[in-house]
Amino acid sequence: MKTVDEHIADILAATRPLPPLEVGLLEAVHGVLAEPVTAPVDLPPFDNSAMDGYAVFSSDVAGASETSPVTLSVVGDIAAGDQDAHAIRSGLCARIMTGAPVPAGADAIVPVEQTDGGTAKVAIRQAAEPGRYIRRSGEDVTAGQTVLEAGTRLGAAQIGMLAAVGRGRVSVRPRPRVVVLSTGSELVEPGGTVGPGQIWDANGFALTAAATEAGAVGFRQGMIGDDPRGVLAAIEEQLGFADLVITSGGVSMGARDVVKEVLSGLGTMRFEQVAMRPGKPQGFGLLDDRAPVFTLPGNPVSAFVSFQIFVRPALRALQGLPPEPLPTVAARLASPITSPSGLRHFLRGDLRHRDGAYEVTPAEGQGSHQIFALSASNCLIVVGEDVTELSEGDQVEVLRLP
Numbered sequence: 001m002k003t004v005d006e007h008i009a010d011i012l013a014a015t016r017p018l019p020p021l022e023v024g025l026l027e028a029v030h031g032v033l034a035e036p037v038t039a040p041v042d043l044p045p046f047d048n049s050a051m052d053g054y055a056v057f058s059s060d061v062a063g064a065s066e067t068s069p070v071t072l073s074v075v076g077d078i079a080a081g082d083q084d085a086h087a088i089r090s091g092l093c094a095r096i097m098t099g100a101p102v103p104a105g106a107d108a109i110v111p112v113e114q115t116d117g118g119t120a121k122v123a124i125r126q127a128a129e130p131g132r133y134i135r136r137s138g139e140d141v142t143a144g145q146t147v148l149e150a151g152t153r154l155g156a157a158q159i160g161m162l163a164a165v166g167r168g169r170v171s172v173r174p175r176p177r178v179v180v181l182s183t184g185s186e187l188v189e190p191g192g193t194v195g196p197g198q199i200w201d202a203n204g205f206a207l208t209a210a211a212t213e214a215g216a217v218g219f220r221q222g223m224i225g226d227d228p229r230g231v232l233a234a235i236e237e238q239l240g241f242a243d244l245v246i247t248s249g250g251v252s253m254g255a256r257d258v259v260k261e262v263l264s265g266l267g268t269m270r271f272e273q274v275a276m277r278p279g280k281p282q283g284f285g286l287l288d289d290r291a292p293v294f295t296l297p298g299n300p301v302s303a304f305v306s307f308q309i310f311v312r313p314a315l316r317a318l319q320g321l322p323p324e325p326l327p328t329v330a331a332r333l334a335s336p337i338t339s340p341s342g343l344r345h346f347l348r349g350d351l352r353h354r355d356g357a358y359e360v361t362p363a364e365g366q367g368s369h370q371i372f373a374l375s376a377s378n379c380l381i382v383v384g385e386d387v388t389e390l391s392e393g394d395q396v397e398v399l400r401l402p
């Protein structure tokens, strides 16, 4: 059997980054920047006030206090966005708003709370040292500075950074479009009625949601019966559109496991047993030289775990990012577990922080059909291939689920 790590290595070797696209900023959310971005100007672009108050000569107010205020004449108001150049001289001040340009001559701002708030004349009740409450031009970013490197995933803060340096469009590797197809003649659309032998399609929803959680754009393209021609046509139909295709079901040894039957020998598709539980039967490859196709096992927990272990790294590779495991912590095992020899075991569990350390309780019901136990879990407990027994109190590696 192939190891988990060998399968991941094959997936990464076959997955090429998507070509960059130039898009508007809000289309770039969760994209990965494909170019470095430099600031064309300083940020702040000009010295400006950090407070609503009065722009003063600090030397004029050096002796000001509650008991002996200093009175200054107010020459006028300066608001954020004012385009006129203002200037003051000693003995005068200007009322100024947060974000407004500091007038020439002034070297400090006195907040309005430390004054009587006057409009023609103002009593200043506190001294201000030079530079007080002035946000200096260039103190955040200097013109020419690289503010975002190529390869940065664009979250809200980075999108704000791009806008703040005046960028309207950027080159990104976009969020991959992931198409999810469920196979199985037993499947019924949730909301509909199940007849004898039928079940509702859980995988289509879980895998599409998992793709979205992983930063991709998930498209659930419905259910296909176990009919070889229908399965092949449905997958081929998506190839022009999808950046990555996921199917679930039909990859084991059954007489109706048609996914494996129709895709075997096409493109680089390979169907293998991977030494893991759950998720042993796996199919992966390229049908069109572009979009990776993952044929995941049908049991809902197997499909979900396979996504987290194999599809996630591929989604990162499509955006040109290095693989990164789910956040991993070491935890104390709250109850003993047994594990099959030779398989990497991903048990579902509940991770808690208790008395300054992590503790993990394996879920009741570790069958690969037991989606309830999965839904009540927040992590996967990883048990190595050569470990068969663990006791309460042992340290284990835990992958936190998103």
Ligand SMILES: Nc1nc2c(c(=O)[nH]1)N[C@H]1C(S)=C(S)[C@@H](COP(=O)(O)OP(=O)(O)OC[C@H]3O[C@@H](n4cnc5c(N)ncnc54)[C@H](O)[C@@H]3O)O[C@H]1N2
Pocket (backbone or CB within 6 Å): 182, 183, 184, 186, 187, 199, 200, 201, 202, 203, 204, 248, 249, 250, 251, 252, 253, 254, 257, 278, 279, 280, 281, 296, 297, 298, 299, 300, 302, 368
């Ligand atoms: N003789 C053997 N049988 C099986 C083996 C084996 O090695 N030898 N492996 C078992 C393992 S492990 C797994 S995992 C499953 C994989 O099954 P398939 O990928 O072939 O999937 P199906 O047969 O289509 O379905 C399996 C199971 O999952 C349910 N299912 C399928 N799709 C969905 C869905 N969208 N939503 C909810 N549930 C779904 C399906 O009804 C079956 O119960 O094979 C074992 N058998």
Ligand code: MOO
Pocket (backbone or CB within 6 Å): 276, 277, 278, 279, 280, 281, 297, 299, 302, 303, 368, 369
């Ligand atoms: O590999 Mo199957 O996923 O154990 O149930």
Ligand SMILES: [Mg+2]
Pocket (backbone or CB within 6 Å): 249, 250, 251, 252, 253, 254, 256, 257, 298
């Ligand atoms: Mg089967």
